Amino acid sequence: MKLPPFEYASPGTLQEATALLAKHNGEARPIAGGQSLLPLMAYRLAAPSLLIDLAKIEGLNRIEIGEDGVQVGAMTRWCQIEAEETLTHAHPLMREAVRNIAHYQIRNRGTIGGSLAHADPAAEMPALAITCDAEIYVTGARGSRVVAAKNFVVAPLETSLKPDELITSIRFPRWQPHRRWAFLEFSKRRGDFALGGVALHFEEDAQGHATAVHVGVFGTGETPGRLAAVEDFVTGKKVDAALAHAAGRMARANVQAASDMHASEEYRKALIGTLLERALIEAATRRTEEWKSCKSA
Amino acid sequence: MQIRMRLNQEQVELDVQPRVTLADCLRHQLGKTGTHLACEHGVCGACTVIVNGQAVRSCLMLAVQAADAEVTTVEGLAADDAPFSPLQAAFRKHNALQCGFCTSGMLTTAHALLTAEPDADRDRIRSVIAGNLCRCTGYVSIVDAIYEAGEAYRVGERS
Numbered sequence: 453m454k455l456p457p458f459e460y461a462s463p464g465t466l467q468e469a470t471a472l473l474a475k476h477n478g479e480a481r482p483i484a485g486g487q488s489l490l491p492l493m494a495y496r497l498a499a500p501s502l503l504i505d506l507a508k509i510e511g512l513n514r515i516e517i518g519e520d521g522v523q524v525g526a527m528t529r530w531c532q533i534e535a536e537e538t539l540t541h542a543h544p545l546m547r548e549a550v551r552n553i554a555h556y557q558i559r560n561r562g563t564i565g566g567s568l569a570h571a572d573p574a575a576e577m578p579a580l581a582i583t584c585d586a587e588i589y590v591t592g593a594r595g596s597r598v599v600a601a602k603n604f605v606v607a608p609l610e611t612s613l614k615p616d617e618l619i620t621s622i623r624f625p626r627w628q629p630h631r632r633w634a635f636l637e638f639s640k641r642r643g644d645f646a647l648g649g650v651a652l653h654f655e656e657d658a659q660g661h662a663t664a665v666h667v668g669v670f671g672t673g674e675t676p677g678r679l680a681a682v683e684d685f686v687t688g689k690k691v692d693a694a695l696a697h698a699a700g701r702m703a704r705a706n707v708q709a710a711s712d713m714h715a716s717e718e719y720r721k722a723l724i725g726t727l728l729e730r731a732l733i734e735a736a737t738r739r740t741e742e743w744k745s746c747k748s749a
Numbered sequence: 750m751q752i753r754m755r756l757n758q759e760q761v762e763l764d765v766q767p768r769v770t771l772a773d774c775l776r777h778q779l780g781k782t783g784t785h786l787a788c789e790h791g792v793c794g795a796c797t798v799i800v801n802g803q804a805v806r807s808c809l810m811l812a813v814q815a816a817d818a819e820v821t822t823v824e825g826l827a828a829d830d831a832p833f834s835p836l837q838a839a840f841r842k843h844n845a846l847q848c849g850f851c852t853s854g855m856l857t858t859a860h861a862l863l864t865a866e867p868d869a870d871r872d873r874i875r876s877v878i879a880g881n882l883c884r885c886t887g888y889v890s891i892v893d894a895i896y897e898a899g900e901a902y903r904v905g906e907r908s
Binding site for chain 2: 457460487490494495531554556558560561642
């Protein structure tokens with residue numbers, strides 16, 4: 453379990469970093485927190501010739517909360533998001549998702565950009581980005597662009613990033629004040645990779661019916677994704693126990709799942725059904741002021 | 750690469766290959782074998798050390814990434830004139846170890862936690878050390894020890 457040999461660079465600017473990436477034409481990898489890349493290298497599943505450490509580049513680890521949403525710098529570490537009290541109102545779903553990520557020590561190093569670029573099917577952040585219609589801000593040697601989250605992850609551990617490109621930040625659309633939300637995942641031990649998970653949010657109209665329903669699932673198949681059939685089913689209805697149960701059954705029938713050494717396809721489908729049912733009930737019954745700081749949780 | 754770091758309050762300078770993890774660097778180049786290595790891919794928590802005040806897995810960090818950082822290993826927890834820190838004394842009192850392999854990672858994790866959050870309750874302690882595998886004790890005595898040691902960190906905060 454020793455890493456294969458590589459060169460190491462720690463540039464001070466984005467321009468230097470993208471120039472290095474372009475020069476090495478796919479043989480170099482950026483390293484952010486390293487919490488996924490280093491295990492991959494230890495297993496020899498990745499063997500870049502050059503690691504480009506982004507730690508010295510300034511301005512990549514800010515959390516900016518504005519009128520049009522929350523912009524999170526790519527080098528923002530999970531522990532920063534956990535400690536950012538203003539997110540309790542500005543994006544409670546993001547904080548809840550981050551609470552579920554790995555372990556204490558890993559949250560001290562791991563970054564939001566690194567998790568997105570790694571694109572593990574069981575990771576929380578790509579699923580959250582897709583559920584919330586986030587946008588990924590990317591820069592490369594030939595310029596910058598913005599990629600919709602749903603077009604970003606293309607396969608397990610594969611994104612639409614080009615070899616010379618880096619993530620600089622992620623923008624989550626503005627959080628609505630009375631939005632209902634939940635994030636639930638299941639793993640055999642806390643902090644392990646989830647066998648399945650659900651992220652969702654919706655609004656309620658004057659009659660208490662659900663609108664703007666977003667339902668994302670992860671950990672079951674090749675990439676995280678939305679459950680459009682369930683979103684359509686819930687839209688326009690009042691979310692109660694019976695509706696949540698029916699939606700759970702629908703999720704179980706519609707979700708794409710695969711068998712592996714950790715769980716069978718049938719198990720994962722049933723798990724998603726149960727998690728979705730619970731998540732809808734949790735979302736529908738939670739009062740905004742009941743949300744507490746995640747620091748003590 | 751030539752790097753410098755402050756290790757357990759002492760300035761050290763060394764030449765290290767980029768591929769060497771902080772864990773291997775500490776053990777093999779700097780002789781700090783109190784840092785234990787088991788899984789070497791970030792699952793077990795045995796190799797936890799404190800970098801700039803934060804508990805991190807030293808198998809998931811390159812030594813070159815610790816350049817100019819302040820690093821504390823289990824060897825650096827007790828004061829020079831004392832055999833144990835209050836946290837280590839609490840582990841001894843509560844028999845919070847059997848084989849001892851996970852202990853240095855438990856101690857460094859708990860030290861970082863209590864330094865930042867001296868009022869951490871049992872639930873918080875449990876959730877934090879969920880990232881440290883112990884295959885002997887069943888965690889109850891470890892949680893007891895960490896919880897009791899919190900008092901020493903609260904006293905430290907007041908003085």
